[in-house]
Amino acid sequence: MITTHTTPWPNRQIHLLFSIALSSLLVLGTVRIILDEMKSDSNPFLKLVYGGGNRHNKVIMRMPINISKDELIEEGCxxxxxxxxxxxxxxxxxxxxxxxxxxxxxTCQKNGRPDSLYKNWRWQPNSCNLPRFNALKLLEILRDKRMMFVGDSIQRGMFDSLVCMLQSVIPREKMSLKRIPPRKIFIAEEFNASIEYFWAPFIVESNSDNALNHTVKKRLVRLDSISNHSKQWEDVDILIFESYIWWMYKPQINATYGYPPNVQEYNVTTAYRLALETWADWINTSINESRQKVYFMSMSPTHLWSWEWMHGSDGNCFNESSPIHDNLYRGTGSNIEIMEILRNVLGNLKTDVTLLNITQLSEYRKDGHTSVYGESRGKLLTKEQRLDPKNFADCIHWCLPGVPDIWNEILYAHVLKDYHLKRIKKHNPPPF
Known part of the structure; x- marks a missing residue:
């Protein structure tokens, strides 16, 4: 008779558990070796996936960014x-x-502004909600892309605002800010993303295009000339344009149009329309809508005369500490004719350009300007100048944090929506 020796049941269970644990360790060890090997740019598999050892050439397959229903602008909002x-x-x-x-x-508070509520106002749309800004989500959308703000110092403030809104989630050693006039370039290294600003106060070319020295006695605009600027815009994925306040210095402006380039005096509204049409021609012929998106910011209002919101007064934005709550308020710092020209030009474009109409919501914010707590000609105001707000208060530029942060939240909402729609279109292409 053949006798079979069997392992008692508890011992068999211990042996089984030991075998599973050993197998798991072997699998984990193998995975760790593979992952460690993949970290090296010399790894042949990595080169196939990334396209070589150059980090800027690496194309990484990533999961789509999750956008909840609450983050999308509702239909009709x-x-x-x-x-x-x-x-x-x-x-x-x-x-x-x-x-x-x-x-x-x-930096108004650092410069001596005594009140701080101007930083604590949230914009609440009437019929919907503005998505809460998510810096990491925007950076992920901008991964391997360029975003550029084009315009004057108002647009530069919006650029500075967005940089501040993003930098809090990026390690200091992984970001940089470079000034290469006429550009400022913020780079988020781990996302291979750049947010840039390009100085072009008239969008088209002018004798004020020097980003460091643009104060000229007599402004001259080349209404049909844009090629020097547009060379810098061609490969940008997201472009945000703005141009207004530099046009409003006087009712007329010196400009050239056509050939020969004779200098003539134009009404500002006529010159503005011709300049925008030149810009529109470039947009129609140069923008690739499959990979580029264009926005245009409406005019940023001024608050130069306090009698507009307080009848009988003779001041400006100085000492204002709260918004205007009359939703019928309309200030004279926003030119209606300029706004209509902008709407008409955008409406006739073949390329889709989104208008970010921040004018009216900013009209209410008489309290948000730098007033006497900013700079004049590159220097902080002196004590004597601050005591003369009628002549020295800046009621054009905005304190940060402040109103431009809301503009960027609105821009962010549209970027989310556009990303979402593009993703849907990619996965559900129209039939032939």
């Missing part, structure tokens, strides 16, 4: 009609101290 709500819990989105890239022109 008008983000530009609403009211300002005091919110000292969610705002500001950053502080002057947390954003070392801010320039003195906009």
């Amino acid at each position: 008008n983000l530009f009609e609403g009211k300002w709500v005091l919110d000292n819990i969610s705002y500001p989105l950053y502080t002057e101290e947390s954003c070392p890239t801010l320039v003195k022109q906009v």
Whole structure:
């Protein structure tokens, strides 16, 4: 008789568990070796996936960014009609101290502004909600892309604002800010993303195009000339244009149009239309809508005369500490004819350009300007100048944190929507 020796049941269970644990360790060890090997640019598999050892040539397959229903602009939602709500819990989105890239022109509290509520106002649309800004999500959308703000110092403030809104989630050693006039370039290294600013106060070319020295006695605009500027825009994935306040210096402006380039005096509204049509021609012939998106910011209002919101007064934005809550308010700092020209030009474009109409919501913010707590000709105001707000208060530029942060939240909402629609279109192409 053949006798079979069997392992008692508890011992068999221990042997089984030991075998599973040993197998797991072997699998984990193998995976670790593979992952360690993949970290090296010399790895042949990595070269096949990434296209070589150059980090800027690496194309990484990534999962689509998850966008919830609450983050998408609802159908029929008008983000530009609403009211300002005091919110000292969610705002500001950053502080002057947390954003070392801010320039003195906009750091109002550091420059001596005594009040701070201007930083705590949230824009609430009437019929929907503005998506909460998510820096990491925007950076992921911008991965391997370029975003560029084009315009004057108002647009530069919007660029500075967005940099501050993004930099809080990026390690200091993984970001940089370079000034290469006429550009400022912020780079988020781990995302291979750049957010840039390009100085072009008239969009078309002019004798004020020097980003460092643009104060000229007599402004001259080349209404049909844009090629020197547009060379810098050609490969940009997201372009945000703005041009207004430099046109409003006088009712007429010296300009050239056509050949020969004779200097003539144009009404500002006529010159503005011709300049925008030159820009529109470039947009129609140069933008690839499959990979590029264009936005245009409407005019940023001024608050130069306090009698507009306080009858009988003779001041300006100085000492204003709260918004205007009359939703029928319309200031004279925004030119209606210019706005109509912009709408008409955008409406006749073959290429889709989104208008970000921030004018009216900003009209209410008489309290948001730098006033006497900014710079004049590159220097902070002296004590004597601050005592003369009628002549020295800046009621054009905005404090940061402040109103431009809301503009960027609106831009962010549209970028989310456009990303979402493009993803849907990619996965559901139209039939032939």
